[in-house]
Amino acid sequence: MSTGTRQSGVGRSGTADQTAAAFDxxxxxxxxRRDEFRRLRYVPKDFIARLKEVGLFRASTPARFxxxxxxxxxxxxxxxxxxxxxxxTGWVASFGSGGVYLxxxxxxxxxxxxxxxxxxxxxxxFFPVQPAPAGERGFMINGRWKFASGCMGADIVGVGIPDGDSQRIALLRPEQVEIIQNWDVVGMRGTGSFDLVVHDVEVPRAWTFVRGGTPTVDEPLYRYPALA
Structure with missing residues (x-):
């Protein structure tokens, strides 16, 4: 009886059914729309909103937030x-894991x-890592970075700067970044993996983090190694 219940879906909550239907x-x-994405060479913001609706971009946001x-x-x-x-689209959706970095x-x-x-x-x-002089308040960001998949639909953008033997990521708002639409490939054409260019933007230290460093959030997901 219990096996039949699982197979038929009886007993699932309405919310679970609605979530599954929305994903389908x-x-x-x-x-x-995949041909449209390939023609554009990126996944547009209106479809990023659809991925948000089905929970892909809150899947690594801390529960406390x-x-x-x-x-x-x-x-x-x-x-x-x-x-x-x-x-x-799967590649761009996978960046819903970015909250683990953040x-x-x-x-x-x-x-x-x-x-x-x-x-x-x-x-x-994140690469190539570009020098960023440190000041009293933060880091002065200049340079060009490659392969920024999903940048056309991003709410926040990171670029790689040095931090000793590690790498630090500095966060910027999209309006602080110039996107060079130079992604011209055969496979994975719709990922929008364009170059990022930044000119003389000071990023406060509090808006940077060490890539793969120790999280400040103590919840189960963030106990996995970040780079995994």
Whole structure:
């Protein structure tokens, strides 16, 4: 009897059914629009909003800031389902894991970052690492970074700067960054992995973090190694 119940879906909450249906509907839209994404060479913001609606971009936001963290296995299952329909969209959706990186920010910065809601899209051009002179308040950012997948739909953008033997990521608002739309490839065409250019922007130290460093959030998801 219990096996039959699981197979038929009896006993599932209405909310779970609605969430599953919303995800399936999103996959249908991916199939309908994947040629558009390839033509544009990026996933546009209106579809990033659809990915937010199904929870991909709150899947690594700390619960304390309104997120609904998924285990890595659950998250990767969702990414795999999207990627089966369109690899580029799956790649961009996978950056919903960016909150694991962002958990290295000071808690006060995270509170500000998520002040308007937990669905934050984070994209970054981490390489090549560019020098960034440190001042009293932060770092002066200049340079050009490559392969910033998903940057066209990002709410916050990171660039790589040195930090001894590690790498520090400095966060900027999209309006502080110039996007050079030079992604011209055959495969994974819709990822929008463009170059980022920044001119003379000072980023406060509190808006930087060490890539793969110790998180400031103590919740189960952030006990996994960040770079995993």
């Amino acid at each position: 509907n999103m996959l249908v839209e991916v199939a309908d 309104g997120g609904r963290p998924l285990s890595p296995a659950e998250f990767l299952d969702r990414v795999e389902r999207i990627s089966t329909v369109d690899g580029s 958990s290295g920010l000071p808690l006060e910065t995270q509170a500000e970052l998520y002040a308007d809601g937990p669905d934050i899209t984070f994209a970054g051009g």
